[in-house]
Amino acid sequence: MHILIIAPEQIPVPPPVGGSVEHCIYQIAKKISSKHKVTIISRLRSNYPKTSRLGHITIIRVPGANKKAYLSNVLKTVKGHHYDRIQIDNRPRFVHAVRKVFPHTPISVFLHSTTFISSPMTSRKQAASDLSGANRIIGNSLSLQNHLKRTFPNISHKVRYVHLGVDLAQFRPRKEKKYSTGGRRPFxxxxxxxxxxxxxxxxxxxxxxxxxxxxxxxxxxxxxxxxxxxxxxxxxxxxxxxxxxxxxxxxxxxxxxxxxxxxxxxxxxxxxxxxxxxxxxxxxxxxxxxxxxxxxxxxxxxxxxxxxxxxxxxxxxxxxxxxxxxxxxxxxxxxxxxxxxxxxxxxxxFSWRATASKLEKIYTTKNST
Incomplete structure (x- = not known):
């Protein structure tokens, strides 16, 4: 399976600082089984190469001063290529434009919050229209899944959820941690x-x-x-x-x-x-x-x-x-x-491997479109 992931237009993947969505994209892609290919389209920034390769992952970075310019460059870059699944992270407004270029490819929207399906970013009517063009909508929690189902009942059958994860080797307890009680040492x-x-x-x-x-x-x-x-x-x-x-x-x-x-x-x-x-x-x-x-x-x-x-x-x-x-x-x-x-x-x-595994299951299960 070849998965195309379209990142938001603001920060490159991997992000230099901040960029929780871009960080999640990068971590999940690294943990997707190497039997699958992953192509990530991301924002180009200075000091970043236009293309990076890491095993089964290819990151292509394109310029774009705003959403419209970025999306246009994304579509020019991917047009004519074949993908088995397209995932758009946190940008439901991209769906219809991507659908025009890939009329038969299953498209998923991976939502990390309610921000881009709510006011003031968009109207409920517009969000419903954007999401209707996707084959699958994925939230990062059961809570977000339930919110999506309540808010957009007409597409509730398309909604799933996948919990995010953490790098367990990087984030680990300090040896012999001592907890302050507010005595000599500050709490x-x-x-x-x-x-x-x-x-x-x-x-x-x-x-x-x-x-x-x-x-x-x-x-x-x-x-x-x-x-x-x-x-x-x-x-x-x-x-x-x-x-x-x-x-x-x-x-x-x-x-x-x-x-x-x-x-x-x-x-x-x-x-x-x-x-x-x-x-x-x-x-x-x-x-x-x-x-x-x-x-x-x-x-x-x-x-x-x-x-x-x-x-x-x-x-x-x-x-x-x-x-x-x-x-x-x-x-x-x-x-x-x-x-x-x-x-x-x-x-x-909550490991990234668990996140990637659940996402793979959604994408490879029959009738997942």
């Missing part, structure tokens, strides 16, 4: 993700203020960039007004992220909007740090409360997050138990 709370409102950073900052009443040494370290410097300035001002110690790490390279996770005593994901999957939780769990997250979207498919992490049902409430953080800070044995189980569960369920 470090971690957050990783884009600095945007729906990620809930203000809730976490207010929770940290509450935690410091019980654990005075508690401090917050934040990894991630933002497209709007004004929002980062708002967060800095909020930290100052709350009088809490916050370190903004900015973009942290993927190679440095394991070290970032290992530097903390707990990881918190306070998402306020629908979190389709929450890959950062899996990475933290694989890295041997206890995770606390909103009971939101696909996150409960990863974290089971009091089994391999902690979930916050009232995730709009800083008090609710503070309560769970304090629990971990005051009970190192609990933290150790949760992290041990988390690593075990991630190893069993």
């Amino acid at each position: 470090v709370i971690l957050f990783a993700g884009r600095l945007i409102p729906r990620k809930g950073i203000p809730v976490l900052m207010k929770a940290t203020q509450i935690v410091r009443k019980s654990i005075p040494s508690a401090r917050l370290h934040i990894a991630g960039g933002t497209g709007k410097p004004s929002y980062k300035q708002y967060l800095k001002k909020l930290a100052s007004s709350l009088r809490i110690p916050v370190t903004f790490k900015g973009y942290v390279s993927r190679s440095q992220m394991p070290r970032f996770y290992q530097s903390g005593d707990c990881f918190v994901c306070p998402s306020q909007g629908h979190e389709a999957f929450g890959l950062v939780n899996v990475e933290a769990m694989a890295s041997g740090i206890p995770a606390i997250a909103s009971r939101n979207g696909g996150i409960p498919e990863i974290i089971r409360h009091e089994h391999n992490g902690l979930l916050v049902a009232n995730y709009r409430s800083p008090k609710a997050f503070a309560k769970e953080i304090i629990k971990l800070a005051k009970d190192p044995s609990k933290a150790k138990r949760l992290t041990k189980q988390a690593r075990l569960d991630v190893t069993r369920k």
